[in-house]
Amino acid sequence: MSIRVARKRSDAYQHGDLRRALVQAGLKLLSEHGVAGLSLRAAAELAGVSHAAPYRHFRDKNALVAAIAEEGFKLLTRAMRTEVEACSSGDVLLRLRAVAHGYVSFALAHPAYFRTIFAERVWLDKNDPMKDSLVAASRESLGVLRGLIDEGIRNGHLRAGDPDQISLAAWSLVHGLSLLIIDGQLGGLCDTPAAIRSVTDSVGRLLQRGIAR
Amino acid sequence: MSIRVARKRSDAYQHGDLRRALVQAGLKLLSEHGVAGLSLRAAAELAGVSHAAPYRHFRDKNALVAAIAEEGFKLLTRAMRTEVEACSSGDVLLRLRAVAHGYVSFALAHPAYFRTIFAERVWLDKNDPMKDSLVAASRESLGVLRGLIDEGIRNGHLRAGDPDQISLAAWSLVHGLSLLIIDGQLGGLCDTPAAIRSVTDSVGRLLQRGIAR
Protein backbone atom coordinates (compact mmCIF):
# COMPACT_ATOMS: atom_id res chain seq x y z
CA MET A 1 0.00 0.00 0.00
CA SER A 2 1.28 3.42 -0.93
CA ILE A 3 0.56 6.07 1.66
CA ARG A 4 -0.37 9.58 0.60
CA VAL A 5 0.69 12.54 2.70
CA ALA A 6 -1.08 15.85 2.12
CA ARG A 7 1.58 18.52 1.62
CA LYS A 8 1.12 22.14 2.56
CA ARG A 9 1.11 24.39 -0.51
CA SER A 10 4.19 26.51 -0.08
CA ASP A 11 2.26 29.71 -0.72
CA ALA A 12 -0.33 28.87 1.94
CA TYR A 13 -0.25 30.14 5.48
CA GLN A 14 -1.71 26.99 6.98
CA HIS A 15 -1.71 23.35 6.12
CA GLY A 16 -5.39 22.60 6.72
CA ASP A 17 -5.10 19.22 8.40
CA LEU A 18 -1.52 18.97 9.56
CA ARG A 19 -2.32 16.60 12.39
CA ARG A 20 -3.70 13.97 10.04
CA ALA A 21 -0.93 14.53 7.51
CA LEU A 22 1.72 13.93 10.18
CA VAL A 23 0.13 10.65 11.20
CA GLN A 24 0.05 9.56 7.55
CA ALA A 25 3.66 10.64 7.13
CA GLY A 26 4.59 8.61 10.20
CA LEU A 27 2.95 5.52 8.72
CA LYS A 28 4.81 6.03 5.47
CA LEU A 29 8.15 6.43 7.26
CA LEU A 30 7.55 3.34 9.36
CA SER A 31 6.65 1.16 6.41
CA GLU A 32 9.45 2.43 4.21
CA HIS A 33 12.31 2.94 6.67
CA GLY A 34 11.39 1.02 9.80
CA VAL A 35 11.13 2.18 13.37
CA ALA A 36 14.45 4.04 13.20
CA GLY A 37 13.17 6.03 10.21
CA LEU A 38 10.29 7.58 12.11
CA SER A 39 11.23 11.10 13.17
CA LEU A 40 9.27 14.26 13.76
CA ARG A 41 11.55 16.17 11.42
CA ALA A 42 11.12 13.71 8.56
CA ALA A 43 7.35 13.64 9.07
CA ALA A 44 7.26 17.44 9.00
CA GLU A 45 9.24 17.46 5.79
CA LEU A 46 6.87 14.97 4.14
CA ALA A 47 3.99 17.24 5.10
CA GLY A 48 5.81 20.21 3.57
CA VAL A 49 6.10 22.07 6.80
CA SER A 50 8.94 23.32 9.03
CA HIS A 51 10.38 21.01 11.67
CA ALA A 52 8.87 23.03 14.49
CA ALA A 53 5.34 23.04 13.13
CA PRO A 54 4.34 19.62 14.52
CA TYR A 55 4.61 21.01 18.03
CA ARG A 56 1.36 22.91 17.48
CA HIS A 57 -0.39 19.53 17.15
CA PHE A 58 1.65 17.10 19.24
CA ARG A 59 3.34 18.05 22.44
CA ASP A 60 6.25 15.74 21.69
CA LYS A 61 7.31 12.84 19.50
CA ASN A 62 5.69 10.39 21.85
CA ALA A 63 2.31 11.99 21.27
CA LEU A 64 2.67 11.46 17.52
CA VAL A 65 3.66 7.86 18.13
CA ALA A 66 0.56 7.43 20.29
CA ALA A 67 -1.64 8.76 17.49
CA ILE A 68 0.00 6.37 15.06
CA ALA A 69 -0.48 3.50 17.49
CA GLU A 70 -4.16 4.28 17.79
CA GLU A 71 -4.51 4.13 14.02
CA GLY A 72 -2.56 0.87 14.11
CA PHE A 73 -4.89 -0.78 16.59
CA LYS A 74 -7.83 0.03 14.35
CA LEU A 75 -6.09 -1.66 11.44
CA LEU A 76 -5.22 -4.65 13.61
CA THR A 77 -8.81 -4.92 14.75
CA ARG A 78 -10.01 -4.83 11.17
CA ALA A 79 -7.45 -7.45 10.10
CA MET A 80 -8.72 -9.84 12.77
CA ARG A 81 -12.39 -9.16 12.03
CA THR A 82 -11.84 -9.75 8.33
CA GLU A 83 -10.28 -13.14 9.00
CA VAL A 84 -13.07 -14.19 11.33
CA GLU A 85 -15.75 -13.20 8.86
CA ALA A 86 -13.98 -14.96 6.00
CA CYS A 87 -14.01 -18.07 8.16
CA SER A 88 -17.80 -18.05 8.46
CA SER A 89 -17.88 -21.15 10.59
CA GLY A 90 -20.01 -21.73 13.65
CA ASP A 91 -17.10 -23.49 15.32
CA VAL A 92 -15.54 -21.21 17.91
CA LEU A 93 -12.23 -23.05 17.72
CA LEU A 94 -11.97 -22.48 13.99
CA ARG A 95 -12.81 -18.82 14.40
CA LEU A 96 -10.26 -18.46 17.19
CA ARG A 97 -7.68 -19.86 14.82
CA ALA A 98 -8.77 -17.29 12.24
CA VAL A 99 -8.25 -14.47 14.75
CA ALA A 100 -4.81 -15.83 15.57
CA HIS A 101 -3.96 -15.92 11.91
CA GLY A 102 -5.19 -12.36 11.44
CA TYR A 103 -3.07 -11.16 14.33
CA VAL A 104 0.13 -12.85 13.18
CA SER A 105 -0.40 -11.92 9.54
CA PHE A 106 -0.84 -8.27 10.45
CA ALA A 107 2.40 -8.31 12.43
CA LEU A 108 4.32 -9.89 9.55
CA ALA A 109 2.83 -7.56 6.96
CA HIS A 110 3.59 -4.41 8.99
CA PRO A 111 6.45 -5.24 11.35
CA ALA A 112 7.60 -1.71 12.13
CA TYR A 113 4.03 -0.64 12.60
CA PHE A 114 3.28 -3.58 14.87
CA ARG A 115 6.31 -2.85 17.02
CA THR A 116 5.35 0.81 17.29
CA ILE A 117 1.85 -0.03 18.47
CA PHE A 118 3.29 -1.83 21.45
CA ALA A 119 6.30 0.42 22.08
CA GLU A 120 6.46 0.85 25.81
CA ARG A 121 6.94 4.60 25.88
CA VAL A 122 3.53 5.11 24.36
CA TRP A 123 1.93 3.24 27.22
CA LEU A 124 3.99 4.37 30.13
CA ASP A 125 3.46 8.08 29.55
CA LYS A 126 0.62 8.69 31.98
CA ASN A 127 0.17 12.35 31.10
CA ASP A 128 -0.63 11.91 27.43
CA PRO A 129 -4.16 13.30 26.96
CA MET A 130 -4.60 10.95 24.00
CA LYS A 131 -4.05 7.91 26.16
CA ASP A 132 -7.75 7.28 26.76
CA SER A 133 -8.57 6.84 23.10
CA LEU A 134 -5.45 4.75 22.62
CA VAL A 135 -6.49 2.45 25.44
CA ALA A 136 -9.98 2.26 23.95
CA ALA A 137 -8.58 1.24 20.55
CA SER A 138 -6.43 -1.39 22.24
CA ARG A 139 -9.36 -2.78 24.19
CA GLU A 140 -11.39 -3.08 21.03
CA SER A 141 -8.60 -5.11 19.43
CA LEU A 142 -8.41 -7.46 22.35
CA GLY A 143 -12.19 -7.55 22.38
CA VAL A 144 -12.29 -9.56 19.15
CA LEU A 145 -10.44 -12.37 20.87
CA ARG A 146 -12.23 -11.94 24.13
CA GLY A 147 -15.65 -12.04 22.50
CA LEU A 148 -14.98 -15.40 20.92
CA ILE A 149 -13.72 -16.84 24.18
CA ASP A 150 -16.77 -15.63 26.06
CA GLU A 151 -18.96 -17.14 23.38
CA GLY A 152 -17.10 -20.45 23.51
CA ILE A 153 -17.46 -20.71 27.25
CA ARG A 154 -21.13 -19.80 27.07
CA ASN A 155 -22.05 -22.38 24.45
CA GLY A 156 -19.81 -25.05 25.95
CA HIS A 157 -17.27 -25.38 23.15
CA LEU A 158 -14.63 -24.19 25.57
CA ARG A 159 -14.01 -25.63 28.99
CA ALA A 160 -15.33 -23.45 31.78
CA GLY A 161 -12.68 -21.11 33.15
CA ASP A 162 -11.68 -17.53 33.84
CA PRO A 163 -12.10 -15.73 30.50
CA ASP A 164 -9.45 -13.18 31.56
CA GLN A 165 -6.88 -15.91 32.00
CA ILE A 166 -7.79 -17.67 28.78
CA SER A 167 -7.70 -14.43 26.79
CA LEU A 168 -4.35 -13.53 28.25
CA ALA A 169 -2.92 -16.93 27.36
CA ALA A 170 -4.20 -16.72 23.79
CA TRP A 171 -3.03 -13.15 23.39
CA SER A 172 0.42 -13.97 24.82
CA LEU A 173 0.73 -16.86 22.41
CA VAL A 174 -0.02 -14.93 19.22
CA HIS A 175 1.87 -11.87 20.45
CA GLY A 176 4.99 -13.85 21.30
CA LEU A 177 4.86 -15.83 18.09
CA SER A 178 4.50 -12.65 16.03
CA LEU A 179 7.48 -11.00 17.67
CA LEU A 180 9.72 -14.05 17.52
CA ILE A 181 9.05 -14.19 13.78
CA ILE A 182 9.49 -10.49 12.95
CA ASP A 183 12.54 -10.23 15.19
CA GLY A 184 14.17 -12.98 13.16
CA GLN A 185 14.45 -15.44 16.04
CA LEU A 186 13.07 -18.30 14.00
CA GLY A 187 15.54 -17.90 11.19
CA GLY A 188 13.26 -17.05 8.30
CA LEU A 189 10.88 -19.86 9.11
CA CYS A 190 7.83 -17.97 7.89
CA ASP A 191 8.49 -16.67 4.43
CA THR A 192 5.32 -17.74 2.66
CA PRO A 193 1.69 -17.16 3.67
CA ALA A 194 1.24 -20.93 3.78
CA ALA A 195 4.14 -21.29 6.21
CA ILE A 196 2.65 -18.60 8.44
CA ARG A 197 -0.68 -20.36 8.56
CA SER A 198 0.96 -23.69 9.25
CA VAL A 199 3.02 -22.40 12.17
CA THR A 200 0.17 -20.36 13.63
CA ASP A 201 -2.21 -23.30 13.41
CA SER A 202 0.14 -25.85 14.90
CA VAL A 203 1.08 -23.61 17.81
CA GLY A 204 -2.52 -22.56 18.29
CA ARG A 205 -3.76 -26.13 18.34
CA LEU A 206 -1.58 -26.92 21.35
CA LEU A 207 -3.22 -24.18 23.36
CA GLN A 208 -6.65 -25.10 22.04
CA ARG A 209 -6.26 -28.61 23.27
CA GLY A 210 -5.74 -27.05 26.69
CA ILE A 211 -8.79 -24.82 26.63
CA ALA A 212 -11.28 -26.80 24.54
CA ARG A 213 -13.88 -28.95 26.21
CA MET B 1 22.77 -4.35 40.91
CA SER B 2 25.30 -1.61 40.40
CA ILE B 3 27.40 -1.99 37.27
CA ARG B 4 31.05 -1.00 37.32
CA VAL B 5 32.65 0.44 34.21
CA ALA B 6 36.45 0.51 34.03
CA ARG B 7 37.51 4.05 33.11
CA LYS B 8 40.64 4.87 31.19
CA ARG B 9 43.11 6.80 33.34
CA SER B 10 43.37 10.17 31.66
CA ASP B 11 47.17 10.01 31.59
CA ALA B 12 47.19 6.60 29.93
CA TYR B 13 47.54 6.05 26.21
CA GLN B 14 45.28 3.02 26.10
CA HIS B 15 42.35 1.78 28.05
CA GLY B 16 43.38 -1.82 28.46
CA ASP B 17 40.06 -3.55 27.92
CA LEU B 18 37.87 -0.99 26.22
CA ARG B 19 35.70 -3.57 24.51
CA ARG B 20 34.59 -5.06 27.80
CA ALA B 21 34.22 -1.65 29.43
CA LEU B 22 31.90 -0.51 26.63
CA VAL B 23 29.66 -3.56 27.05
CA GLN B 24 29.48 -2.90 30.80
CA ALA B 25 28.73 0.77 30.13
CA GLY B 26 25.97 -0.28 27.76
CA LEU B 27 24.40 -2.47 30.44
CA LYS B 28 24.57 0.38 32.92
CA LEU B 29 22.95 2.80 30.48
CA LEU B 30 20.20 0.33 29.65
CA SER B 31 19.34 -0.39 33.26
CA GLU B 32 19.48 3.24 34.35
CA HIS B 33 18.06 5.09 31.34
CA GLY B 34 16.27 2.51 29.25
CA VAL B 35 16.70 1.63 25.60
CA ALA B 36 16.71 5.28 24.53
CA GLY B 37 19.58 5.98 26.91
CA LEU B 38 21.94 3.54 25.20
CA SER B 39 24.28 5.46 22.91
CA LEU B 40 27.82 4.89 21.74
CA ARG B 41 28.78 8.37 22.85
CA ALA B 42 27.45 7.93 26.36
CA ALA B 43 29.11 4.52 26.65
CA ALA B 44 32.42 6.03 25.51
CA GLU B 45 32.09 8.77 28.09
CA LEU B 46 31.43 6.26 30.88
CA ALA B 47 34.58 4.44 29.84
CA GLY B 48 36.52 7.71 29.92
CA VAL B 49 37.34 7.69 26.27
CA SER B 50 36.59 9.89 23.27
CA HIS B 51 33.40 9.32 21.28
CA ALA B 52 35.31 7.95 18.30
CA ALA B 53 37.31 5.37 20.26
CA PRO B 54 34.60 2.66 20.28
CA TYR B 55 34.98 2.33 16.52
CA ARG B 56 38.32 0.53 17.06
CA HIS B 57 36.33 -2.25 18.78
CA PHE B 58 32.87 -2.20 17.24
CA ARG B 59 32.25 -1.38 13.63
CA ASP B 60 28.99 0.38 14.49
CA LYS B 61 26.43 0.79 17.26
CA ASN B 62 24.68 -2.36 16.20
CA ALA B 63 27.81 -4.41 16.87
CA LEU B 64 27.89 -3.10 20.43
CA VAL B 65 24.23 -3.94 20.85
CA ALA B 66 24.94 -7.46 19.58
CA ALA B 67 27.69 -7.89 22.17
CA ILE B 68 25.33 -6.67 24.88
CA ALA B 69 22.64 -9.05 23.63
CA GLU B 70 25.03 -11.99 23.83
CA GLU B 71 25.80 -11.12 27.43
CA GLY B 72 22.07 -10.84 28.03
CA PHE B 73 21.30 -14.30 26.71
CA LYS B 74 23.84 -15.76 29.08
CA LEU B 75 22.13 -14.02 32.00
CA LEU B 76 18.73 -15.20 30.78
CA THR B 77 20.01 -18.76 30.51
CA ARG B 78 21.38 -18.58 34.04
CA ALA B 79 18.10 -17.14 35.36
CA MET B 80 16.15 -20.07 33.90
CA ARG B 81 18.65 -22.69 35.09
CA THR B 82 18.61 -21.26 38.60
CA GLU B 83 14.82 -21.54 38.75
CA VAL B 84 14.82 -25.10 37.47
CA GLU B 85 17.43 -26.18 39.97
CA ALA B 86 15.63 -24.47 42.84
CA CYS B 87 12.58 -26.47 41.83
CA SER B 88 14.36 -29.79 42.31
CA SER B 89 11.35 -31.84 41.33
CA GLY B 90 11.29 -34.87 39.13
CA ASP B 91 8.06 -33.63 37.57
CA VAL B 92 8.73 -32.18 34.12
CA LEU B 93 5.59 -30.06 34.24
CA LEU B 94 6.69 -28.41 37.47
CA ARG B 95 10.13 -27.75 36.08
CA LEU B 96 8.67 -26.33 32.88
CA ARG B 97 6.69 -23.94 35.02
CA ALA B 98 9.92 -22.99 36.79
CA VAL B 99 11.58 -22.20 33.46
CA ALA B 100 8.61 -20.09 32.47
CA HIS B 101 8.83 -18.22 35.73
CA GLY B 102 12.57 -17.67 35.25
CA TYR B 103 11.99 -16.27 31.76
CA VAL B 104 9.23 -13.88 32.75
CA SER B 105 10.99 -12.79 35.94
CA PHE B 106 14.14 -11.96 34.01
CA ALA B 107 12.15 -9.84 31.55
CA LEU B 108 10.42 -7.93 34.35
CA ALA B 109 13.65 -7.42 36.29
CA HIS B 110 15.57 -6.12 33.25
CA PRO B 111 13.02 -4.79 30.77
CA ALA B 112 15.34 -2.60 28.69
CA TYR B 113 17.89 -5.37 28.60
CA PHE B 114 15.29 -7.94 27.60
CA ARG B 115 14.03 -5.75 24.77
CA THR B 116 17.56 -5.15 23.54
CA ILE B 117 18.31 -8.85 23.41
CA PHE B 118 15.51 -9.33 20.93
CA ALA B 119 15.85 -6.05 19.03
CA GLU B 120 15.40 -6.94 15.42
CA ARG B 121 18.37 -5.01 14.06
CA VAL B 122 20.74 -7.22 15.98
CA TRP B 123 19.38 -10.26 14.22
CA LEU B 124 18.78 -8.98 10.76
CA ASP B 125 22.32 -7.72 10.21
CA LYS B 126 23.75 -10.67 8.33
CA ASN B 127 27.25 -9.28 8.07
CA ASP B 128 27.97 -8.97 11.74
CA PRO B 129 30.95 -11.23 12.44
CA MET B 130 29.74 -11.63 16.03
CA LYS B 131 26.47 -13.12 14.89
CA ASP B 132 27.60 -16.72 15.25
CA SER B 133 28.34 -16.41 18.95
CA LEU B 134 25.13 -14.45 19.45
CA VAL B 135 23.12 -17.20 17.79
CA ALA B 136 24.94 -19.78 19.91
CA ALA B 137 24.05 -17.90 23.11
CA SER B 138 20.44 -17.69 21.97
CA ARG B 139 20.27 -21.39 21.18
CA GLU B 140 21.62 -22.23 24.60
CA SER B 141 18.85 -20.17 26.19
CA LEU B 142 16.18 -21.91 24.20
CA GLY B 143 17.93 -25.19 24.93
CA VAL B 144 16.89 -25.05 28.59
CA LEU B 145 13.25 -25.16 27.54
CA ARG B 146 13.85 -27.58 24.73
CA GLY B 147 15.73 -30.02 26.94
CA LEU B 148 12.84 -30.31 29.36
CA ILE B 149 10.38 -30.87 26.56
CA ASP B 150 12.52 -33.58 25.01
CA GLU B 151 12.80 -35.21 28.40
CA GLY B 152 9.06 -35.03 29.00
CA ILE B 153 8.27 -36.64 25.67
CA ARG B 154 10.88 -39.34 26.26
CA ASN B 155 9.62 -40.32 29.69
CA GLY B 156 5.98 -40.01 28.73
CA HIS B 157 4.99 -37.09 30.94
CA LEU B 158 4.26 -35.11 27.80
CA ARG B 159 2.04 -36.27 24.97
CA ALA B 160 4.02 -37.41 21.93
CA GLY B 161 4.47 -34.63 19.40
CA ASP B 162 6.92 -32.53 17.42
CA PRO B 163 9.30 -31.06 20.01
CA ASP B 164 10.00 -28.10 17.71
CA GLN B 165 6.33 -27.18 17.69
CA ILE B 166 5.90 -27.64 21.39
CA SER B 167 9.02 -25.59 22.18
CA LEU B 168 7.87 -22.84 19.88
CA ALA B 169 4.46 -22.72 21.53
CA ALA B 170 5.95 -22.58 25.02
CA TRP B 171 8.51 -19.98 24.00
CA SER B 172 5.87 -17.84 22.27
CA LEU B 173 3.71 -17.97 25.38
CA VAL B 174 6.36 -16.80 27.87
CA HIS B 175 7.80 -14.33 25.38
CA GLY B 176 4.45 -12.76 24.61
CA LEU B 177 3.44 -12.64 28.24
CA SER B 178 6.75 -10.99 29.20
CA LEU B 179 6.39 -8.30 26.56
CA LEU B 180 2.73 -7.59 27.25
CA ILE B 181 3.65 -7.01 30.88
CA ILE B 182 6.77 -4.87 30.39
CA ASP B 183 5.10 -2.87 27.63
CA GLY B 184 2.35 -1.94 30.08
CA GLN B 185 -0.44 -3.64 28.14
CA LEU B 186 -1.82 -5.33 31.20
CA GLY B 187 -2.10 -2.15 33.22
CA GLY B 188 0.28 -2.84 36.08
CA LEU B 189 -1.16 -6.27 36.70
CA CYS B 190 2.17 -7.72 37.79
CA ASP B 191 3.63 -5.49 40.45
CA THR B 192 4.59 -8.07 43.06
CA PRO B 193 6.64 -11.26 42.64
CA ALA B 194 3.63 -13.21 43.85
CA ALA B 195 1.46 -11.67 41.13
CA ILE B 196 4.03 -12.57 38.50
CA ARG B 197 4.10 -16.16 39.62
CA SER B 198 0.34 -16.35 39.72
CA VAL B 199 -0.12 -15.00 36.19
CA THR B 200 2.72 -17.07 34.75
CA ASP B 201 1.39 -20.23 36.36
CA SER B 202 -2.21 -19.75 35.35
CA VAL B 203 -1.32 -18.97 31.74
CA GLY B 204 1.24 -21.77 31.67
CA ARG B 205 -1.25 -24.28 33.00
CA LEU B 206 -3.54 -23.74 30.04
CA LEU B 207 -0.80 -24.66 27.62
CA GLN B 208 0.34 -27.54 29.82
CA ARG B 209 -3.10 -29.04 29.74
CA GLY B 210 -2.69 -29.07 25.97
CA ILE B 211 0.70 -30.74 25.89
CA ALA B 212 0.62 -33.01 28.96
CA ARG B 213 -0.29 -36.63 28.62
Add this chain to the structure above:
DNA sequence: ACCTGAACACCGTTCAAGT
Protein backbone atom coordinates in the same frame (compact mmCIF):
# COMPACT_ATOMS: atom_id res chain seq x y z
C1' DA C 1 47.56 -0.56 17.16
C1' DC C 2 44.86 2.66 19.68
C1' DC C 3 42.95 7.04 20.64
C1' DT C 4 41.67 12.27 19.84
C1' DG C 5 39.35 16.37 17.82
C1' DA C 6 37.06 18.38 14.27
C1' DA C 7 33.59 17.75 11.01
C1' DC C 8 29.11 16.27 8.83
C1' DA C 9 24.46 15.02 8.66
C1' DC C 10 21.10 13.83 11.41
C1' DC C 11 17.90 13.97 15.83
C1' DG C 12 14.13 16.32 19.63
C1' DT C 13 12.88 20.48 21.67
C1' DT C 14 12.42 25.49 22.66
C1' DC C 15 11.54 30.22 21.61
C1' DA C 16 11.27 34.65 19.64
C1' DA C 17 9.43 36.34 15.62
C1' DG C 18 6.51 36.52 11.63
C1' DT C 19 1.46 36.01 9.04
Add this chain to the structure above:
DNA sequence: ACCTGAACACCGTTCAAGT
Protein backbone atom coordinates in the same frame (compact mmCIF):
# COMPACT_ATOMS: atom_id res chain seq x y z
C1' DA D 1 -4.13 30.34 15.97
C1' DC D 2 -0.53 28.54 13.10
C1' DC D 3 3.93 28.39 11.15
C1' DT D 4 9.18 29.71 10.45
C1' DG D 5 14.19 30.10 11.46
C1' DA D 6 17.70 30.12 14.55
C1' DA D 7 19.48 27.95 18.44
C1' DC D 8 20.82 24.23 21.79
C1' DA D 9 22.07 19.79 23.26
C1' DC D 10 22.17 15.56 21.74
C1' DC D 11 22.99 11.47 18.18
C1' DG D 12 26.06 8.01 14.66
C1' DT D 13 29.80 8.02 11.71
C1' DT D 14 34.11 9.36 9.28
C1' DC D 15 38.77 10.88 8.91
C1' DA D 16 43.08 13.13 9.34
C1' DA D 17 46.18 13.55 12.87
C1' DG D 18 48.53 12.42 17.13
C1' DT D 19 51.09 8.76 20.68
